[in-house]
């Protein structure tokens with residue numbers, strides 16, 4: 014069922030069993046999971062079914078740290094959320110990503126990869142991927158000619174991705190699920206329903222209601238037994254911090270953790286691989302699947318580095334691309350996106366002209382790195398407010414020396430192994446040659462992956478949410494999405510955040526029965 | 529013998545010392561790198577290696593280091609990667625042996 018909140022009488026009261034705030038990857042996946050359940054689910058979405066400049070403007074904010082994409086354009090605010098722009102790349106986190114590593118400060122989740130496995134399988138369905146299979150051996154049986162490079166598997170392995178067909182080019186989750194959600198009788202989707210405040214009980218141990226508003230000037234109240242914030246990692250932190258009438262530092266923020274540990278995936282062109290001879294393989298061709306070189310857990314431990322992978326693209330193409338951090342700077346997300354596509358198309362045509370001789374066998378590596386959890390990398394409230402009266406977000410993205418050292422070392426290890434295997438040579442990009450150089454190049458791109466701002470921990474002093482994604486100390490408030498990540502893993506976040514959200518969804522189903 | 533005689537006896541050997549060392553030209557041809565670079569690139573890397581390791585910047589020093597592996601130089605290159613005998617030249621992760629081969633190639637140039 015769909016209701017446009019602009020058309021409701023002012024001061025309406027909406028009541029349900031469960032309220033989900035945000036209809037992006039996390040919110041839609043959970044809502045789908047509740048269809049036909051004997052409960053009324055209220056799904057609140059800030060935008061409508063199409064892009065709307067006024068709504069998108071609510072995302073405007075400041076960037077005060079490491080150079081970043083404009084806050085206004087680094088996410089999308091309408092039904093489908095940022096999947097309206099996502100590329101659809103999906104791969105699960107590795108076992109090591111959940112483990113406490115003594116060389117990665119603040120690492121370690123209260124859950125393991127095994128806990129997520131059944132939910133990963135369900136997340137694959139929601140994202141319309143193939144089966145929950147991410148092993149090279151599985152895919153080699155499905156697709157011919159997936160020949161891996163002859164690298165020592167004790168050091169480097171070939172990590173697989175599946176690319177979702179419901180990507181931004183094909184309308185994202187919005188197009189895939191709009192009709193299903195609208196037709197579902199127990200899912201009440203309210204568009205133009207931006208949450209601007211959260212009410213708690215007197216002792217702030219439970220949420221009693223939400224205030225929603227839109228540009229018509231109307232505001233309404235939402236009441237439910239359980240509330241899940243699924244607005245993306247920046248918005249989730251912003252909503253909690255801005256709800257500071259009853260808790261001076263914001264909800265769930267007794268230990269000053271909300272908004273801290275903001276993480277991105279670094280996606281940087283770091284090296285070139287030149288093959289000595291042609292090596293016939295379709296493994297590194299972009300399609301339904303994708304493959305990158307990953308470093309084994311043992312070698313990460315030995316070198317005390319973060320997890321990361323190197324993705325090979327034709328060098329004739331990568332050398333003609335401009336850093337995304339430079340070209341994705343328009344405040345309008347559609348213009349930023351178009352700029353990036355134009356740059357890629359241009360690189361494609363220039364690359365084709367240059368693709369003769371040994372460069373035709375050369376690849377540019379884009380390293381995809383988890384960012385070390387850093388309390389000084391954070392989302393804060395700005396002094397400016399948006400049109401609906403909510404303080405804007407200020408993103409202070411901060412990288413550490415461990416991030417830089419890890420990127421360099423990963424590429425060095427690959428270079429050493431390629432040399433050992435004798436099939437090519439690797440050249441490090443200029444900014445990754447000097448081991449004492451801790452500066453960041455202009456091409457320090459993020460993947461538009463926002464994580465960690467309400468990190469998960471069993472200990473309320475170390476994390477905002479518990480292992481079930483419930484906000485510590487507030488019995489019916491949960492956070493869904495990558496905000497809950499304790500560490501960011503290297504792969505793109507959406508498959509894991511959908512898995513985690515489905516796990517949360519199961520947990521709430523059990524609790525709602527008890528209530 | 530007169531003192532002049534002593535000088536005369538010394539000069540020929542000193543000259544031969546400064547003469548270019550004789551070596552198999554294959555030592556100056558890094559087999560793997562020749563598959564991805566042209567001769568100009570090999571020479572450039574060679575020059576950079578000589579700047580990086582001035583102790584090995586002469587033909588004599590390079591020949592001495594390379595000669596003992598002349599028979600199986602390609603195998604030595606692979607061994608270098610296994611034993612950690614690597615160098616970073618202009619960003620390239622190379623075996624020390626192949627980098628020396630480039631350096632030797634760069635010294636074959638007139639005015640090198």
Ligand SMILES: Cc1cc2nc3c(=O)[nH]c(=O)nc-3n(C[C@H](O)[C@H](O)[C@H](O)COP(=O)(O)OP(=O)(O)OC[C@H]3O[C@@H](n4cnc5c(N)ncnc54)[C@H](O)[C@@H]3O)c2cc1C
Pocket residue numbers: 034035036037038039040057058059060087088089090091092093094095096098099100101102103206207208209243244245246248252460461462463493494495505506507508510
């Ligand atoms: C260019 C680009 C490419 C990407 N490519 C990939 C990729 O290949 N693979 C991958 O895994 N990820 C990718 N991502 C990231 C991916 O899009 C996000 O990880 C994912 O969409 C996050 O899901 P979410 O539900 O947490 O948040 P979102 O999808 O951002 O959804 C949040 C929703 O909540 C709504 N909302 C926010 N605040 C409020 C409020 N106060 N009240 C009501 N509603 C609210 C928003 O309008 C929005 O619809 C990409 C992102 C971009 C920008």
